[in-house]
Amino acid sequence: MSAADVLADPASLSAGLASTGYLADEGLATVAWLAHALQRPLLLEGEPGTGKTALAESLASLLDVPLVRLQCYEGIEASQALYDWDFPRQILHLRAVETAAVAGGAARALSGTDLEADLFDERFLLARPVLRALREAPCVLLVDEVDRADDEFEAFLLEVLSTWTVTIPELGTVRAGTPPYVVLTSNRTRELHDALKRRCLYHWIEHPGLERELEIVRTRLPEVDAALAEQVVAVVHRLRDDEGLVKPPGVAETLDWARALHALGASRLDPETAARTLGAAVKYREDAERVRVALDRALTP
Known part of the structure; x- marks a missing residue:
């Protein structure tokens, strides 16, 4: 099935995701399809382990495009998401030029302007996830756990997601010919700013019901005994109802547990x-x- 067929409508996208092992309900399939149709980022919030990151991975697999992942963390800066210069290689290159200039011969000394242009050449550029996504589009850009970053980083993301361009002073402007499919995830450790939310289509992912979670386990782990799968899912649902737990298990933990038992x-x-x-x-x-x-x-019996 081609990408055009998969993205024909929400039902086709849902069926395509199911073929990768990701079972999306109607609401999630619809908003994921709209994110593509309207070329808008998709912001997914929900408890850890509910399948937010897995959706981006399944989309990349389904569409047969690269998955570019930006893992957010406290203190992350724009340069760590955009690009950096390979400083050690620049130093080695500078020393090589100086050595060649001293030796003379066929090599010639570069002027200050030429040397600067040579040092900030494409070959010394280290492309980070956001720049890679703009260059490699079509692709899926996963901005994972954006709630861990600070306000300044949010503002930077908002600018990039609004224009799909990045300016590198030494090289010029990079513009995505086709905007990447962007999925942002948040575990809601803090509230995101309204400006970022307005730029995105939003969906809250709940823990699935018992029947849907059992279907997920059977789809992802067909080798697991059917009776064991039913027991694991039933126990996990009982644990989630226990309000005394620090961190109730998510779908990811259900799959891990069933896999371990098998x-x-x-x-x-x-x-x-x-x-x-x-x-x-x-x-x-x-x-x-x-x-x-x-x-x-x-x-215990």
């Missing part, structure tokens, strides 16, 4: 096996202690 050759979930593999589902000591007690009660 690797051990388990065909059903019992208290002992659950306790030994609990690290695939919960990531905090307090949660592990609480869950062990709950599982012992729930799984």
Whole structure:
């Protein structure tokens, strides 16, 4: 199926994503399709492990285009998203030019202007994710966990996403011929500014219902025993209802747990096996202690 067929309408996109193992509900498939049709960034918020990053990965796989990932973190600066110069190589080049000038012969000394132009040549440019995405488009640009960055970085992103251009003073302006498909994700550790949200199409991803999550496990892990898959999904849903957990397991943890149990050759979930593999589902000591007690009660015949 060609990219044009996949992107014909929301239903086609949903079916295409399903072929990669990503099961999107109608609302998510619609907003993902609109992001392409309107050439707008897609901002996904939701709890960790609900499939935000996986959607970008599936889109890139489905459309057969590169996935360019920008992982945000506290203190990230525009240069770390755009470009930098390969300073060590520039120094080596400068020394080589100086050595050639001293030696004479066929080599000639460069003027100050020529030397500067030579040092800031394309070959010394280190393209970071945003610049790469503009150059490599069509592609999928994943801006992951944008809520970890600060206000200044948000403002920078807003400018780039509005114009699809980046200016490199030494080389000129880079403009995307085709805007990349941009997916921004946020775990909502802080509120994003309204200006960035207005530029994007927005969707909140909920944890899936029991039947849909079971379908996800069966689609992504067909090798897992059907009865085991049902048990794992049912237990995870029970854990999510426990308001005392620091971090309830997401879909990613459900898949990890089912995968771990299958690797051990388990065909059903019992208290002992659950306790030994609990690290695939919960990531905090307090949660592990609480869950062990709950599982012992729930799984003991």
